[in-house]
Amino acid sequence: MFGLTFLAVFALSALFYALARNKAAVLGGDTPRILHSRPNYHGFLAFLLSAIAGILVLLVVWVLWGAWIESRFIASILDAQPDLSPIEVELALSDARALSEGGIASRTDALREQVAREISGQTALHHYGTMILSLVAAAAAGLWCLRASHVGWRARNRSETIIRRLLALMAVIAVATTAGIVLSLIFETLNFFNNIDWQVHKFLFGTTWSPLSGVQEGKLDPDKVGAIPLFAGTLLITVIAMLVATPIGLFAAIYLSDFASAGVRAWAKPMLEILAGIPTVVYGFFAAITLAPFLRNTGESVGLSIASESALAAGVVMGIMIIPFISSLSDDVINAVPQSLRDGSYGLGATKAETIRQVVLPAALPGIVSAVLLGISRAVGETMIVVMAAGQGANLTANPLEAVTTVTVQIVMLITGDTEASTAAGPAFTLGFTLFCMTLLMNVVAQRIVRKYRELYD
């Protein structure tokens, strides 16, 4: 119904577009240049005003009216059975809704049936009422615009102003969402620190991570929330991933930018970038099902005991995932090194290898460093691969053959576990916030380096 109203408002606005445009064309007649704005803009302004008025009324009325009738239903449930708890009231309401739509309710009784009848009546009124109101609003705005337009009507300026404000609104939405997420992270983090009596050092430097064991009434034990094993695990896997990704990615980039013929480059570069398009969940089960058993069997044959969930398997696969980031970004910065520098070096009798090692790479180094840093922040935030392949136990070790856990894995465990959300959310949000700070820091450093690099050539 909502969608239908939306479309109806749009169709009405389109009608006003045609009307306003037509009116302007008639006003212009044989001398269209006397019009301040071309007929298209007259139409466009009528369309914008009418659509905005209609959609605004639709949203506001829909939400407010909906909230108002819902409060009436709750009131009528409470009138009938004043001793119901809030959860039971909600259950009764959702049952009544299901009944009114012919669905299946958890229980059927007189109260629910009565409310269901009420809902059926009210809902129709709500839907049709909203539709009529928004169409009236759209029509009013459109008609006003149609009446007000004349030869000197500044339709172009007005519609451009409206568009500019709409664009600004979208930008505000994006920024406000980011700010909201960060604020909620900070709020939950402070909440968590309050829960462990502000013993922040025990979270940052403690070595035992078992936040939910023996939790009673949402009170956490500060001695069991030491995040060091998680950060150590994240660090270990990140190091392994970067050891795999940096050389392969960088050398692939050097090959593609300086050695490969145009033909090879044309298909190799897109192929490499397809690697970036593989969902990480696919990498995850590749690590868990293919690579980890392979490593374990290989290890056994040479007398090494490798856990079936190991930091090595997760790290190697994560490294493969990061290769395209490193190679693609490095390729861009290596290509950005001016040909004149290469010519200068060749002109002195340097070989290709000498030129790349002594001129091209040093010139591209800042960009390569920032590519690696971006790769690291991908590795630190990566979740699916480690959930499947790295293990869950908080195990403080530097041995890549053992199972370790990472910050992201523990967040998943906390949120998807069966502990009450309000208790589990604290540590999860805090870990998330720490992770956010780490990746933010790395991205800032990477961007600084890139900017410095740009200054060198421009």
Next chain:
Amino acid sequence: MLDDQKSMERVMADEDTKITAKGVDVFYGDTHAIKSVDVNIQNRAVTAFIGPSGCGKSTFLRCINRMNDTIDICRVTGDIHLDGQDIYARDVDPVQLRARVGMVFQKPNPFPKSIYDNVSYGPKIHGLAKNKAELDEIVEKSLRRAAIWDEVKDRLDAPGTGLSGGQQQRLCIGRAIATAPEVLLMDEPCSALDPIATAQVEELIDELRQDFTVVIVTHSMQQAARVSQKTAFFHLGNLVEYGETDKIFTNPEDPRTESYITGRIG
């Protein structure tokens, strides 16, 4: 063929000839950029290539140290001999050739390294210095010859990219000299410079001919007249006229040369 051989030998015998080109054609894909060019370049003199844009003078210059090898679609045919040796022969490594035939480019292109490292780059990769002291000496000598030593001697560790345009170009000349080449190719070395820096570089070029064979491509006919002893005029890929600079500018034989130097074509 026999005649060619004979004339080539006669040229070899002439000690004053450094580079001999015979029947050189260059193609960029389907474009015929240089058409059967013959030229003998005199040892320890400055030879200027002049001509309108796109006439092939830079392309021909880049044939002399095989810089065109780095362009995939470029194909060179014909003979170019340096001291009697065919530089397009199968056993010639372009890398070694370029150590003997240095190049200075149109736009100053110092490496984003220190001034010292810019100059020591060539000597290092060719192993010209046994130790740090020798390397220091080469760097100083080269920078002195490039007439920039006094300006940079106190900041050899500063990046070469921080110098002014004229200083950068002289640094690039110093960098080319440091490799101890026999021939120095200059592709419009002053086109990115202001008149004062241009005058400094021109003065430098005039001095360099004591030790090097210099070939310079230029758009400025005044510059060609000022610095060169020999001038070659290229037009539409052909070498139209080649001779003593004085003669080319005062009494050209070909009507096209006359039109160009008097400003009617180009």
